[in-house]
Amino acid sequence: MSGEEWEIVAFTLRVAALATLLIFGPGIALAWVLARRDWPGKSLVETAVMLPLVMPPVATGLLLLELLGRNGPLGGFLHRHLDLTVVFTWRAVVIAMAVMSFPLLVRAARIAFEGVNPRLEQIARTLGAGDPRVFATITMPLAMRGIVAGTVLAFARALGEFGATILVAGNIPGRTSTLSLAIYGHVQLGQDADAFRLLLVSVVIAFAAVWISEWCLRRGSRAR
Amino acid sequence: MMLTMRNVRLELAEFPLLVDLEIAGQVTAVFGPSGAGKTSLLDLIAGLRRPTSAHIALDGRTLADTARGTFLPARERRIGYVPQDMALFPHLSVRENLAYGTARGKHAADGGRTPVASNPRLDFPHVVEILEIAPLLDRAPASLSGGESRRVALARALVSAPVILLLDEPVAGLDQRLKDRILAYLERIRTELELPILYVTHEADEVMALCDEVLVIERGRIIERGAPSALFHRATQEVFSRRSSNEEGAKP
Numbered sequence: 001m002s003g004e005e006w007e008i009v010a011f012t013l014r015v016a017a018l019a020t021l022l023i024f025g026p027g028i029a030l031a032w033v034l035a036r037r038d039w040p041g042k043s044l045v046e047t048a049v050m051l052p053l054v055m056p057p058v059a060t061g062l063l064l065l066e067l068l069g070r071n072g073p074l075g076g077f078l079h080r081h082l083d084l085t086v087v088f089t090w091r092a093v094v095i096a097m098a099v100m101s102f103p104l105l106v107r108a109a110r111i112a113f114e115g116v117n118p119r120l121e122q123i124a125r126t127l128g129a130g131d132p133r134v135f136a137t138i139t140m141p142l143a144m145r146g147i148v149a150g151t152v153l154a155f156a157r158a159l160g161e162f163g164a165t166i167l168v169a170g171n172i173p174g175r176t177s178t179l180s181l182a183i184y185g186h187v188q189l190g191q192d193a194d195a196f197r198l199l200l201v202s203v204v205i206a207f208a209a210v211w212i213s214e215w216c217l218r219r220g221s222r223a224r
Numbered sequence: 225m226m227l228t229m230r231n232v233r234l235e236l237a238e239f240p241l242l243v244d245l246e247i248a249g250q251v252t253a254v255f256g257p258s259g260a261g262k263t264s265l266l267d268l269i270a271g272l273r274r275p276t277s278a279h280i281a282l283d284g285r286t287l288a289d290t291a292r293g294t295f296l297p298a299r300e301r302r303i304g305y306v307p308q309d310m311a312l313f314p315h316l317s318v319r320e321n322l323a324y325g326t327a328r329g330k331h332a333a334d335g336g337r338t339p340v341a342s343n344p345r346l347d348f349p350h351v352v353e354i355l356e357i358a359p360l361l362d363r364a365p366a367s368l369s370g371g372e373s374r375r376v377a378l379a380r381a382l383v384s385a386p387v388i389l390l391l392d393e394p395v396a397g398l399d400q401r402l403k404d405r406i407l408a409y410l411e412r413i414r415t416e417l418e419l420p421i422l423y424v425t426h427e428a429d430e431v432m433a434l435c436d437e438v439l440v441i442e443r444g445r446i447i448e449r450g451a452p453s454a455l456f457h458r459a460t461q462e463v464f465s466r467r468s469s470n471e472e473g474a475k476p
Contacts, residue, residue, distance in 0.1 A: 122272045123311040125298040127325030127384045137324075141315050 001197055004174075005182075009201055012178040015090060016158035019097035020151060023105055027154075028147065031109035032139070036118075053103040057163025064096060064168045092169035093176050097158035105154040112146025113139065145217055152213040156206060179205075225388060225420035227269070230279040234268055236261055240276075241268070241444040249437040251414055251421045253452065255428070256441035262424040263308070265441070266390045269422070270305045271298035282387065304386030304419075308393045310377035312365035318376050319361040322348065325384025343385060345417045351382045354412050371402045375409060382417070389413070389421045395430060407433050428456055 034046060052060050068075040068086040078084040086092050116139055124134045140147075162180040169176040171185055179202050186195035225248065232243040241261040254262050267273040269280065271287065274295060280287040282303075287296045313321050326348060344350075352358050355375045365373060374394060381389060394410065395403045411434065413419060423435055431438050431452045438455055440448040448455065 117309075117311065119307055119309060119311045120313060122270075122298065123305060123307060124313070124324065126270050126272070126301070126303055126305045127380070128299050128302075129324070130297075130299055138313060 035113035061164035061167030101154035108150025112143035253435035304381030
């Protein structure tokens with residue numbers, strides 16, 4: 001593989017990791033709130049969060065483009081006040097990946113939290129633990145398997161993101177070109193051999209991600 | 225120990241829990257059929273559910289007062305609660321389960337506002353000895369038998385240095401031999417630890433074996449209270465008199 005191709009791989013891993021990191025905190029928090037609290041309008045929030053999962057990725061990409069473009073409400077603000085351009089930069093790639101992966105993380109973490117018997121948390125409180133301690137010592141450890149699985153799933157989804165990314169970030173070689181975008185570009189130009197090399201790399205990365213998460217889970221269960 | 229519950233109202237699925245009572249006894253049974261509101265009553269005292277209205281106080285300490293908007297969170301109440309499913313933390317060893325609540329004794333979670341009347345009888349080694357769980361300390365909760373996990377759950381509540389112990393059907397589902405063993409442990413807790421106990425059950429023989437007073441609860445209301453022997457004696461008489469009057473009525 002050429003140096004250019006390695007750069008694409010490194011770039012893809014970097015932005016996907018950044019996107020996963022970006023959504024981890026808010027995703028876990030939202031999942032917990034959805035699993036443990038009730039408020040009017042909750043179902044609206046649930047539906048809105050799941051939208052990117054069911055909408056065509058290209059449609060999500062178009063929405064993001066309108067929102068983040070220099071004349072868009074959010075993009076305009078960032079451009080005027082922070083001199084920050086989002087669309088057609090690596091930032092747009094991260095945002096597209098984050099938006100598309102978010103529902104997967106929230107869903108998995110929510111199911112994991114719902115699987116934790118609330119009675120355990122209640123009894124921990126009667127034993128003198130405040131909410132942060134209950135969360136850190138009871139809820140999180142017991143939901144850990146589901147959260148790890150959800151995080152890996154979100155990361156894998158980010159790695160493969162295509163539809164939203166190509167609209168909001170384009171496929172600019174050396175700037176926004178990820179593995180998926182590069183494979184598409186190669187196929188478009190009839191460079192099948194190049195496309196297959198990158199395909200192989202994608203498979204290896206996906207395999208490694210799943211294998212590492214399984215290994216983490218096995219280790220976690222042995223420690224108990 | 226004095227637990228007062230005034231004008232308590234808590235909405236349940238089919239009927240409200242309505243309670244107005246004082247409990248001062250050593251071991252008090254809350255006796256009634258399934259679904260009468262027994263567990264809800266314990267949850268209320270432990271601070272796991274918020275009442276619609278109530279004034280609840282324990283030894284002069286206000287736990288909840290809806291008129292003033294006071295609600296002491298569960299973690300500051302110092303109430304030992306052993307729920308029916310025991311709720312042992314499955315990811316922690318027995319030792320870690322026990323240790324979970326002991327931090328409170330050293331540095332109270334509420335910054336020392338609650339007077340910690342430390343009871344030296346409730347220290348870790350003594351409780352472990354009384355319930356004979358030393359050989360279990362390094363085991364995982366999933367590997368414990370029914371009787372063992374009950375003793376561990378009891379121990380975990382005790383070492384958190386509570387001022388009262390709430391037990392929700394602590395021997396339900398055990399065979400008679402195990403039941404007698406656990407009751408013997410509870411008897412030791414009662415005599416050696418001098419800790420007041422609120423004991424929820426629907427079995428009369430447990431009440432007779434352990435309790436000084438019994439509150440009979442039905443559809444969310446305390447319908448009768450008194451000494452177990454007097455109450456069950458009267459109940460038995462009523463059953464017999466009802467049966468004999470039925471037999472008389474059936475005569476031609």
